[in-house]
Amino acid sequence: MELFFRYVRENWVDLLVFTGQHIMMVLIGLLLALVVGIPLGIMASRNRASARIILTVANIIQVFPSLALLVLLMVAFGLGTTTVVVGLFLYSLLPVIRNTYVGLTQVDKSTMEAGKGVGMSPLQIMLQVQLPLALPFMLTGIRIAAVIAIGVATIAPLVGGDGLGREIYSGINMNNSARLYAGAIPAAILALLADLALERLQNATRVAGR
Amino acid sequence: MKHREAPTRIKGQAIRVSSALLIFAVIAVCALLSGCGNSNRIIIGTQTFSEPKIIANMYKLLIEDRTDMKVKVMPDLATSTVVLDALTNDDIQMASLYSGIILDNYFPIERTNDRASILRQAQEGFDKHYGLKWFDSYGFENTYAFTVRKELAEKEQLHQISDVKDKAQSMRLGVDTSWLERAGDGYADFQKVYGITFGKVYPMEVALVYNAIATNKMDIVVAYSTDARLKEYELVTLEDDKHFFPPYDASPVIRKEVLEAHPELQEVIDLLIGKLDAKTVIDLNYEVDVNKRNEKKVAEEYLKRIGLLK
Numbered sequence: 001m002e003l004f005f006r007y008v009r010e011n012w013v014d015l016l017v018f019t020g021q022h023i024m025m026v027l028i029g030l031l032l033a034l035v036v037g038i039p040l041g042i043m044a045s046r047n048r049a050s051a052r053i054i055l056t057v058a059n060i061i062q063v064f065p066s067l068a069l070l071v072l073l074m075v076a077f078g079l080g081t082t083t084v085v086v087g088l089f090l091y092s093l094l095p096v097i098r099n100t101y102v103g104l105t106q107v108d109k110s111t112m113e114a115g116k117g118v119g120m121s122p123l124q125i126m127l128q129v130q131l132p133l134a135l136p137f138m139l140t141g142i143r144i145a146a147v148i149a150i151g152v153a154t155i156a157p158l159v160g161g162d163g164l165g166r167e168i169y170s171g172i173n174m175n176n177s178a179r180l181y182a183g184a185i186p187a188a189i190l191a192l193l194a195d196l197a198l199e200r201l202q203n204a205t206r207v208a209g210r
Numbered sequence: 211m212k213h214r215e216a217p218t219r220i221k222g223q224a225i226r227v228s229s230a231l232l233i234f235a236v237i238a239v240c241a242l243l244s245g246c247g248n249s250n251r252i253i254i255g256t257q258t259f260s261e262p263k264i265i266a267n268m269y270k271l272l273i274e275d276r277t278d279m280k281v282k283v284m285p286d287l288a289t290s291t292v293v294l295d296a297l298t299n300d301d302i303q304m305a306s307l308y309s310g311i312i313l314d315n316y317f318p319i320e321r322t323n324d325r326a327s328i329l330r331q332a333q334e335g336f337d338k339h340y341g342l343k344w345f346d347s348y349g350f351e352n353t354y355a356f357t358v359r360k361e362l363a364e365k366e367q368l369h370q371i372s373d374v375k376d377k378a379q380s381m382r383l384g385v386d387t388s389w390l391e392r393a394g395d396g397y398a399d400f401q402k403v404y405g406i407t408f409g410k411v412y413p414m415e416v417a418l419v420y421n422a423i424a425t426n427k428m429d430i431v432v433a434y435s436t437d438a439r440l441k442e443y444e445l446v447t448l449e450d451d452k453h454f455f456p457p458y459d460a461s462p463v464i465r466k467e468v469l470e471a472h473p474e475l476q477e478v479i480d481l482l483i484g485k486l487d488a489k490t491v492i493d494l495n496y497e498v499d500v501n502k503r504n505e506k507k508v509a510e511e512y513l514k515r516i517g518l519l520k
């Protein structure tokens with residue numbers, strides 16, 4: 001315990017940098033997943049056949065063990081942060097797509113009819129009726145994706161990536177539990193914080209949307 | 211009224227949030243890409259244990275201090291083979307490697323246990339087949355070493371392996387399980403070369419041998435020559451007077467085209483050549499492995515102490 005505090009006191013600057021790198025990797029992966037996943041979710045919600053293909057592919061990606069996926073990606077992208085970000089992106093895809101899809105398809109038919117009734121174009125219905133109503137669901141997806149991504153990002157060092165996993169792996173490899181905790185505790189706190197923050201955002205949209 | 215207001219407000223918010231995120235993403239991706247494509251930056255890869263990590267951080271400090279290049283350290287690459295692959299793929303540009311690695315058949319070599327010859331073959335072979343510049347050694351090797359307690363070494367006047375010959379029958383030997391069965395440099399060949407057979411042999415996990423000898427459960431063990439626990443438990447290594455173990459001299463290795471593009475690196479790399487002996491490395495490893503400190507701090511303190519860094 002004393003070793004842990006001494007280690008953190010001596011190396012807090014590095015730990016902050018690792019935390020920053022960790023957050024960056026997760027954010028970039030997540031944002032890419034949103035940019036790609038939301039349109040795919042919308043596509044899936046409009047047509048049954050495409051829904052089946054899109055969701056199946058996303059499911060297959062998701063069930064791949066994270067370590068295997070990262071190592072496969074490493075063959076293509078080499079050692080480094082890029083490989084990790086692509087991995088996090090792929091891992092975040094399914095929660096985003098599925099929840100966008102579920103959110104959009106649960107919108108009551110009559111609500112959409114009403115939109116049509118007041119003369120809205122299909123695009124307007126999507127942007128002003130369906131998507132706002134699907135927002136709480138989509139946030140659930142983002143929340144799940146964020147928590148998974150923060151966890152998966154800790155194995156980044158295996159493919160040459162940075163982040164808090166650096167300290168965890170050094171701790172394991174060099175038999176230094178103080179160091180292991182110095183990486184693991186901030187990572188756990190990050191996951192909890194992300195979960196809490198997104199939960200609040202989710203509640204806010206639910207209240208507003210009602 | 212309320213019904214119309216709510217969705218618009220959310221929409222406005224959503225647009226603001228998403229555009230902010232999008233801008234952030236673009237900036238982040240740019241930063242990421244510019245970081246990778248910078249030719250003024252090199253990455254030093256390291257294995258998972260302490261000494262290559264400490265040395266990589268020394269070079270980072272020295273290179274950033276004396277040139278305008280930036281250095282990133284990529285630690286915890288699983289094995290020396292992974293490090294070599296990463297060098298070949300240009301994922302990293304520099305690393306520390308051990309000359310005995312050539313015994314793993316990277317290219318045809320002439321089998322010998324002569325230190326100078328192994329080092330020279332590594333330098334020539336990796337230059338020719340891999341485009342790597344393999345420098346002379348830092349001045350230490352990390353190989354198997356027969357090790358005894360200091361007090362026993364003093365009492366029995368043990369300095370080299372041949373000295374234990376007369377007492378071997380009454381000695382308990384603790385060794386790494388795999389070493390017992392290894393062909394070439396295992397126990398069977400050892401017995402042939404030195405003509406020494408120990409009274410009792412206890413195979414165990416290599417990490418356990420240090421504690422076993424320190425607590426007097428063993429009289430002699432085969433350990434790693436730069437392990438910090440040699441210092442922690444006051445153990446003495448015996449000289450391999452018949453050159454039985456293959457030499458594993460540590461050297462800096464860099465991609466040749468990086469050195470050609472940045473000739474100023476040569477001078478900086480030379481600063482540590484021949485400057486790190488086994489005792490120094492054990493001391494440095496001790497700080498990291500036993501005192502549980504960060505290798506960056508240990509590297510910086512050492513360079514300041516010997517005056518290479520202000």
